[in-house]
Amino acid sequence: METSVYVGTSLDGFLARKDGDIEWLEQFADEDAMRSYEEFMNKIDAIVIGRGTYEKVLTFPTWPYNKEVFVLSTSIKKVPDTLKSKASMLSGRPVEILNFLSGKGFSRIYLDGGKVIQSFLTEDLVDELIIATVPILIGSGIPLFGILKNDLQFNLIRTESFSNGLVRSYYKRERDPNRNMTGH
């Protein structure tokens, strides 16, 4: 079981404006960014999003995900009939969600949306962070990160930067530094 986050953020750490607007971010969605995101998505077998992301995505002209989607919500109980083969609703704590998905045979989980990401980070249940930072400060909005119980140390795997100003960094959670140090 591996959980991944792949997000675009402003330089001040926001995923979207308060009203969900991401126009400032979309100007950086060039061919390279799309290819990188597709490569990532090809390795994923299920997607977990929150209600906010779900409602945003419903306003898109087409359903953007090509893997099975699980929407975390306590208020919405079912998806429209047209989405029945693509998405289903779930509720529960992050560890319960992962146990459920594991039981269904999923092993590479993509977490999306500020609240979902924060709730899994709080439980130290995020294994991979891929963060594409765009060179703009927007001042306020929906934050990527939130309060934690403990510090979480990551390993930087690699960083890529692009002429449009986007910097993409790949991190893996460093869960047991002693094991890494003696593992060579």
Place this chain on the structure above:
Amino acid sequence: METSVYVGTSLDGFLARKDGDIEWLEQFADEDAMRSYEEFMNKIDAIVIGRGTYEKVLTFPTWPYNKEVFVLSTSIKKVPDTLKSKASMLSGRPVEILNFLSGKGFSRIYLDGGKVIQSFLTEDLVDELIIATVPILIGSGIPLFGILKNDLQFNLIRTESFSNGLVRSYYKRERDPNRNMTGH
């Protein structure tokens, strides 16, 4: 007149913990990081810090700055006699501070401390941002960025990444995109 920010931050955008602790950050202050900071400091001719940074720095075994320091504070009126040749107190709005420093013949200003950085960013008075991001989430603390009046777009000049996981990105404020586009 050029203003620069050079900071180390956690992956979630904090300069220090709430109590000012930066031990989590200092583990990344290796030889390369020190050299980079020294190179930056050599190009600077005055430093503007806030009261929080000033009080933190007073707890250090030695005064860490080798350029003239101006401390922004409305509550503290004078520095101890031992610091008289190194630091002085100032108060005023960011634009007044820059006019004062310009009148004194300074032209390359280093801004340090969360509140100082935020107050100058709010007035769009930051020309250069150098951000060294370390691969650790600390969950809460003194934030680098705050609320703005307007979006601020920057140009990415370059990004460097290091085996200890530090990623350092150099940004310059993009003040007039039309001029850049027709300037070639």
